[in-house]
Amino acid sequence: MVKTKSPNAKDELEQLARRIKEGDRRAVGRAISLIEDEVPAAETLLDVLFPLMGKAYRIGITGPPGAGKSTLTAALTRSFRRQGKKVGIIAVDPTSPFTGGAVLGDRVRMAEFNTDPGVFIRSMASRGSMGGLARKAEEAAEILAAAGADIIIFETVGVGQTELEIADTADTTLVVLVPESGDSIQAMKAGLMEIADVFVVNKADREGADRVQLDLAMMLQLRDGTKQDWTPPIVQTVANQNKGIDALLEKIEAHHQFLEQRGKLEQRRRRRLQRKTREIVAQKLAEAFWTPEREAALAEALQRIDEEHVSPYGLAQRLLEKKKKA
């Protein structure tokens, strides 16, 4: 990873913000690096750019490894480009130790967009630092939106916690399966149900696509007993042959319309802003609390924890009480 220097000077930040607004790809890349490196200036930048955000439509694409999510992302991107829309793609891989976490094949596949100024692709990964990846992905999306992206695509692997959080961020979430997913559907059922707005059975030219579609349809029927207001459609695609992509786009658009008519887009946006505010507050409180003195007190107490039989609960209490006295 190339370390980015923190832009200290205020006018340097303003210049960066201006270049982002102009859609300058290098400026966008730089801003996302600031976010990844958790540089304080990133926050100022997001604050400054805020009025420009929130207008992009966010699509989440998730599914098991090998389901063809990148190929599908590429096919959708091509279609959006033909409609004249600018696309930002954030590939989130919580397990990759490489920034630019996409595997080689994905990069090659995405290379077709390298010369297209209307497409911006960024891979994000979280090595070591647990947590925060969903938040950083969301902030990167805000930068892309400020730079003029009409569509943001989040590509994630699996249905773990990070993926659930990102699905919560997206307006429309596609869950991508393959004909071979049959066995997994039972096991993944609950999680899939929770996050899918549209199901995609990709690689549908292989045997078993209809069975997977049937399994999904049955699950949805069972669920519909509980009166959901949106029933996820199921679309078969062969992304690497561009088959089924138009049908998929129609379903995405239908879901978009549905959200808009019910006022749910605005609802989601406010919920995102609320969560974001809470996260920032939590971070600031922690930063203010963990002074060098308290860090030292924690380190020292951990050395003596066995003799003193103090639990983390007791230890936290002690540190918090010192605060009150101070």
Added chain:
Amino acid sequence: MVKTKSPNAKDELEQLARRIKEGDRRAVGRAISLIEDEVPAAETLLDVLFPLMGKAYRIGITGPPGAGKSTLTAALTRSFRRQGKKVGIIAVDPTSPFTGGAVLGDRVRMAEFNTDPGVFIRSMASRGSMGGLARKAEEAAEILAAAGADIIIFETVGVGQTELEIADTADTTLVVLVPESGDSIQAMKAGLMEIADVFVVNKADREGADRVQLDLAMMLQLRDGTKQDWTPPIVQTVANQNKGIDALLEKIEAHHQFLEQRGKLEQRRRRRLQRKTREIVAQKLAEAFWTPEREAALAEALQRIDEEHVSPYGLAQRLLEKKKKA
């Protein structure tokens, strides 16, 4: 989910703690429910029981849906029971909306342990409340350790954020694959590498087991250029026929010895305690901060956010400044 009442009286809590120490299964179940429901008394309980914790050995088992993790867990549990060891099993499914998230098949498979007082099984899921599942699973493990478990097995699906966090908690993490995983290995490579202490190729009587083993071995060889001090062994098993389980146990034991000799077990424990203390502090700070007045101020500001063009960063700042003035 059965809602648990909060035990308010101090002697009620002491009684619960005493029953947990005696290994009373109902008391253990009650305590874990208190943790899941985030009842304040859970904390007092964990504080009281702390001196008894930390002695159990923690094994994480993760892998894609359908890899046979539950069958493997059952086979390992049987072996540990023959050695006279008590086993606590925590099945973590971040995506299941059911508490007791295991699918029916798993429950039936685990039914053999229902009458064994030396085995305690608990499923945990996180519906809605994002985050915190890894923390709750760890706290549940502490209760099981206090109740006398010698071995704790965490069973998780996939390699998402929650799984990474739980792997961080475990002493030895098994990554379970199947012969069909070949395609996924490339894609999952990085994440697997990061968390696996032992690789298990389960269902190894199917075609492709040797190829998967070879792929893994090659990956490990590439990695060994970077001088790791532990190279994850690869074990083939057929868990439902109890094949390869003894070999797997040997590798787990070898990893345990390795950690102990290098002082890494103690290191890991201190790191867990440190992280835990920080989490508790963060929670207490947030609880203290979000008074009804601030909650109201946040809700009101969100209503006006579009007219005022204030970003979440600005909003958080404003709320935090009110604090200073107060």
